[in-house]
Amino acid sequence: MRFLSFLHDNARWLTGGFLLTLFSSYGQTFYIALSSGGIREELGLSHGDFGWIYMLATLLSAAMIPFTGRLADTMRIERYAIFVIVGLALSMLLLAHAHHVAVLFVALAALRMFGQGLMGHTAMTAMGRWFTLTRGKAVSTAALGHQLGESVMPISFVALAAAYGWRDGWSLNAGFLLLCVLPAVHVLMRVPREPHPSEKEKLIEGRQWTRGELIRDPLFWPLIFVLLAPPVIGTVIFFHQVYLAELRGWALGQFAGSTPVLSVAAIAMTFVSGQLIDKYHSAVLLPAMLVFTAIANLALALVPGAWAIVIFMAFMGGAFGIYATVFGAIWPELYGTRHLAAIKSMVTSIMVFSTAVGPGLSGWLIDLGVAYPVMIAAMASYALLAAIAAIFIARVAGLRLA
Numbered sequence: 001m002r003f004l005s006f007l008h009d010n011a012r013w014l015t016g017g018f019l020l021t022l023f024s025s026y027g028q029t030f031y032i033a034l035s036s037g038g039i040r041e042e043l044g045l046s047h048g049d050f051g052w053i054y055m056l057a058t059l060l061s062a063a064m065i066p067f068t069g070r071l072a073d074t075m076r077i078e079r080y081a082i083f084v085i086v087g088l089a090l091s092m093l094l095l096a097h098a099h100h101v102a103v104l105f106v107a108l109a110a111l112r113m114f115g116q117g118l119m120g121h122t123a124m125t126a127m128g129r130w131f132t133l134t135r136g137k138a139v140s141t142a143a144l145g146h147q148l149g150e151s152v153m154p155i156s157f158v159a160l161a162a163a164y165g166w167r168d169g170w171s172l173n174a175g176f177l178l179l180c181v182l183p184a185v186h187v188l189m190r191v192p193r194e195p196h197p198s199e200k201e202k203l204i205e206g207r208q209w210t211r212g213e214l215i216r217d218p219l220f221w222p223l224i225f226v227l228l229a230p231p232v233i234g235t236v237i238f239f240h241q242v243y244l245a246e247l248r249g250w251a252l253g254q255f256a257g258s259t260p261v262l263s264v265a266a267i268a269m270t271f272v273s274g275q276l277i278d279k280y281h282s283a284v285l286l287p288a289m290l291v292f293t294a295i296a297n298l299a300l301a302l303v304p305g306a307w308a309i310v311i312f313m314a315f316m317g318g319a320f321g322i323y324a325t326v327f328g329a330i331w332p333e334l335y336g337t338r339h340l341a342a343i344k345s346m347v348t349s350i351m352v353f354s355t356a357v358g359p360g361l362s363g364w365l366i367d368l369g370v371a372y373p374v375m376i377a378a379m380a381s382y383a384l385l386a387a388i389a390a391i392f393i394a395r396v397a398g399l400r401l402a
Contacts, residue, residue, distance in 0.1 A: 016188035020123035021145030027115010058356035061113035069345020124328035139328035140274025208336035269321025283397035286390035297380035
């Protein structure tokens with residue numbers, strides 16, 4: 001009942017954050033990839049050509065996010081959200097009318113920056129700044145948009161593309177974003193949340209770190225090493241899922257058809273982690289997140305049977321659920337809210353950069369003849385090493401928050 005009361009009392013702000021994360025799907029790899037066949041065919045690109053263009057565009061977007069993301073510290077959040085949504089819609093229209101490689105590159109870079117980067121960044125900056133004692137529940141509720149987007153958004157685009165073609169599908173989505181999502185987010189978030197009296201003292205507690213101080217903090221880079229494991233490893237696995245299925249003799253449908261297990265596990269752990277963060281703090285969940293990641297990868301590396309897919313989806317989904325909540329909550333917890341947008345934009349940039357490099361590096365190793373199961377086992381080892389580091393990080397974070 002307490003959680004239902006929380007949802008009722010904060011429905012407008014939570015819904016605004018949820019919409020931002022849901023429609024960040026337009027800039028995610030799983031959504032853009034649905035148009036890759038049409039893009040390659042119409043622009044005369046090979047798989048390798050499109051892969052390089054996509055990677056370079058993503059790297060450019062990562063380089064831009066620290067500059068565009070920090071604007072959320074100086075703008076009202078609903079105005080910044082309008083800027084991001086309009087930018088995303090224009091990027092989508094540019095992709096819909098891309099008939100040259102240069103235009104395609106700009107469109108993809110903008111899509112990745114506004115969609116993958118800034119939509120979620122806006123949501124989590126707002127949740128981190130407006131909530132303190134219930135920040136875990138706020139972040140986990142807003143983060144559900146990511147999980148729902150992965151489940152339903154691809155289906156909607158496949159239907160649109162089948163009826164109107166991929167170009168018109170992007171144009172129609174851009175129109176929906178401008179005409180429906182933008183005014184909804186503006187109405188929901190134009191009134192900043194007024195903290196509960198019990199939260200006001202917490203809002204001004206602690207040191208308010210700048211981005212420069214953050215980079216020099218001895219805790220920061222080990223924390224990045226730990227936090228990057230689920231998104232980087234997950235991106236590599238899903239990027240090469242066809243190759244993995246071929247190696248194991250699995251039908252591709254067995255892998256893709258198991259994604260509901262991933263979604264259910266991610267949603268469940270998103271809710272659970274939000275409750276635990278409010279009771280304890282974000283860093284205590286890091287070891288569990290990384291153990292889940294390691295188990296998921298060990299199943300794929302060591303088990304040749306198709307049932308390994310279900311184990312992978314269940315544990316990787318759990319890791320994703322914890323990651324989605326921790327990534328939104330840990331930065332205001334440890335570094336304050338005054339410079340939150342500048343800090344989160346830099347961290348988001350590092351995450352985007354890493355997930356862009358992962359598929360390219362792993363593909364290069366495959367071309368060199370490195371066995372893919374061996375690489376997956378190595379990624380599991382990385383997760384286990386990070387889990388050990390996370391135990392010490394959690395202790396340091398607990399002392400800092402005490």
